[in-house]
C-alpha cells in the first residue's frame with residue numbers, strides 16, 4: 005500500500021478568487037509511516053488531503069493509491085474508495101446529527117456490513133482510547149469541537165482504512181491529549197501498515213511523525 009501524487013495541480017474558486025492551490029505537486033507517502041504534512045496557513049495542506057481522499061478531483065495529475073488512480077475513477081468508484089479504503093478525519097468531525105457517539109461508530113460500521121454485536125466492545129475501546137468513554141451517549145450538539153473530531157478519529161480507526169487522512173487532530177485539545185492522540189494515530193499506522201497523512205502545525209505531531217512533507221518546498225499558491 006502506498007500513495008503517490010504525480011504532478012498534481014488543483015485550481016480552486018472562480019473569477020477574482022481563482023487560486024492555484026497545488027501546482028505540479030509530486031509527493032510519496034509510505035505504508036506504516038505517519039507523515040506530518042506541514043507548511044504555512046494557505047500552503048495547500050487541506051487541498052492535498054482532499055485530493056488524496058478522493059473528495060476533490062485534481063485539474064491535472066495522478067493520485068495513485070496502491071496503483072489505482074483515484075483521479076481517473078468515476079464518481080461512483082470514488083465514493084466506493086472513500087467508503088472502503090479511506091478514512092478522512094475533518095477538523096469539524098463531520099458527524100451525523102442526532103446520533104450519539106456510540107451510534108456514530110455503529111452506523112459507520114454497519115455500512116460496511118459488520119455485525120453490531122461483535123462491534124460494541126471495539127467501539128467502546130476506541131472511544132476510551134480517544135478519551136471519550138464518558139461521552140458515549142452524547143450527540144454532536146452536546147460535544148465540544150475537539151470531542152467531535154476525536155469521535156471522527158475513532159470512527160475512522162474502527163473501519164481500518166488503507167489510507168488515513170487527518171486534518172489538525174490536536175488543534176482543539178490540551179497538550180496531554182495531543183500526545184495521547186498522536187500516539188494513538190502512530191500506533192494504528194504502525195500496527196496496520198496504513199498510509200497516514202496528518203496536516204498539522206503542532207510540534208507534538210511533527211516530533212512523533214516518521215517523516216515530514218513540507219508544503220513550503222512546493223510552489224506557493226498563486227492567483228490562477
Ligand SMILES: Nc1ncnc2c1ncn2[C@@H]1O[C@H](COP(=O)(O)OP(=O)(O)OP(=O)(O)O)[C@@H](O)[C@H]1O
Pocket residue numbers: 016017018021022023024025043044045046047048049050051052225
Ligand atoms: N474555495 C476556494 N476558492 C479559492 N481559493 C481557495 C479556496 N479554498 C482554498 N483556497 C486557497 O487555496 C490555498 C490552499 O488552501 P488550503 O486550505 O489547502 O491551505 P492549508 O495549508 O490547509 O491552510 P491552513 O493551515 O490555514 O488550514 C490557499 O491560498 C487558499 O486561500
